[in-house]
Amino acid sequence: MTAPPAALFRRWVHVREEDAAGVRVFRPADRPLPPARGRDGLEFRAGGIFAYLRPGPTDAPVAVVGRWSTPARDRIALTYPPDARAGDAPTGYEIVELTPDLLRLRPV
Template identity: 85%
Template sequence: MTPPPAALFRRWVHVREEDAEGVRVYRPADRPLPPARGRDGIEFRPDGTFADLRPGPTDAPVASVGRWTAPARDRLALAYPPGARSAGAPTGYEIVELTPDLLRLRAV
């Protein structure tokens, strides 16, 4: 198992208007974003956990927490506890691009 780059470990917000060709675009949660209602997101933590963030009833994020592993430097495998996986949530990603201000992921 190869650890992913340290820049991954933060909260990311999905900027769906920038998605293209099956690649999801995320920006850091602490950066200004265009107005949108109910953005989802993901937070990767160095301890091997992640939070899949989906809009709740009041648009505040609701988290499903699971564990990630990195079978390769550009791959993430996600495991959710029983019953915690959000509908349509992927079980793995390819890291297409990662910079301090951009995360591009392709579901695998």
């Protein structure tokens, strides 16, 4: 397992209007975003913990907490507790681009 870049460890919000060619675009949660209802997101924490954030009944995020691993430098594998995976929650990503202000992921 390889260590992911340090810039990954934060809360990211999906900016779906910027998605293209099967690549999902995420921006830091603490940055201004265009208005949208019910954005999903991801939060990666050191130690292999992540949260998949999806809109709840009042559009406030609801977290599904799981574990991440990096089988390769540009890959993130996600695992969820039994019966906790949220419908369309991904099980892995290819990191297409990662900067302090942008995370582009391709689901795998």
